[in-house]
Amino acid sequence: MEIDSYQPGTPCWVDLSSPDPAAAERFYARLFGWTVVSAGEGSGGYRLCEVRDRVVAGIGPLRQEGVPAAWSTYVAVSDADATARAVRDAGGEVHVEPTDVMDEGRMAVFADPAGAVVAAWQPGRMPGAGLVDEPGALCWNELATRDPDRAREFYAAVFGWQAQAREIDGMTYTTWQLGDRVVGGMIAMGDDWPPEVPPHWSVCFAVRNCDAAAEEVRALGGAVLHGPVDIEPGRFAAVGDPQGAGFAVLSLRT
Known part of the structure; x- marks a missing residue:
């Protein structure tokens, strides 16, 4: 788009x-x-x-x-x-x-x-990304935090977001709402997260084939950290580039 x-x-x-x-x-x-x-x-x-x-x-x-x-x-x-x-x-x-x-x-x-x-x-002259939700373009931004209650207050005050929690695949997932639009997500970092991993925002890019993209990451010297797995929006994998920067890839359902 x-x-x-x-x-x-x-x-x-x-x-x-x-x-x-x-x-x-x-x-x-x-x-x-x-x-x-x-x-x-x-x-x-x-x-x-x-x-x-x-x-x-x-x-x-x-x-x-x-x-x-x-x-x-x-x-x-x-x-x-x-x-x-x-x-x-x-x-x-x-x-x-x-x-x-x-x-x-x-x-x-x-x-x-x-x-x-x-x-x-x-x-100013540049509004931001000129393409989203297509292969090779950004499709999601997500906050991982150990204090979701404080995050709800903070992002409401700064960006006017409202948090909407719901159950997905047996876990509570929060979406950020701007009016009637969903603009991002939030997950709570539980005890299963390594303590050395700090709260962070992650980015996800759309791809045509998640499994093929994960294999290409490996072939290019990166790492597959989680997945590929099926989730509600499509097929997802968390990966890292050769310099250690983490991101995700997602083949979106039609």
């Missing part, structure tokens, strides 16, 4: 911070068929990933030495500065103060009270 604008409060962009952006470019171009191009002079080596000539994600160098490779979720906002104030008022921590990204938009990076990191994107 092609998208040219996002309602504030909607996840709109994802990017990868990698210790080896060139290697990441090769991996994801092979896995998803992305065309990867430079974001231009002054972008600090940031790369834009495209499907059918529409941007779907970004790849850049690590923002800080010593941190692991990771995918980040950006949520569309109308005012990044006001969002940063709302984050502080709700008990979160601003990691990167609102700053202009050339004329593309204005961004801020923060952590919720449990420590999960997420970013805000105030669009």
Whole structure:
């Protein structure tokens, strides 16, 4: 589905911070068929990933030495500065103060009270991903946290989300609602999660065939962490790239 604008409060962009952006470019171009191009002079080596000539994600160098490779979720906002104030008022921590990204938009990076990191994107020339819910494009964003009650309060205050819990496959799963639209999900991290895994936001990309994508991840030097398994929306696998950044792939049901 092609998208040219996002309602504030909607996840709109994802990017990868990698210790080896060139290697990441090769991996994801092979896995998803992305065309990867430079974001231009002054972008600090940031790369834009495209499907059918529409941007779907970004790849850049690590923002800080010593941190692991990771995918980040950006949520569309109308005012990044006001969002940063709302984050502080709700008990979160601003990691990167609102700053202009050339004329593309204005961004801020923060952590919720449990420590999960997420970013805000105030669009300028670029609204966000131009394609979603198609092979090679973003199809889901999900929070994993050990304090879902606090998360409900925080994200309601910052993005206006309402949490809707329901039973799926014998477990309680929470979806984030923006008005009458579902914009993401949340799972509670129980005792089965390793204690060293911090609360985090994860990203999921649509693929045509989940099993084939998982095998390709292995062949390209990545790892399959869970699955493939059948879930309500389709067939799912949690994987990692060769630099250790985790993400998921999902072949969506029609």
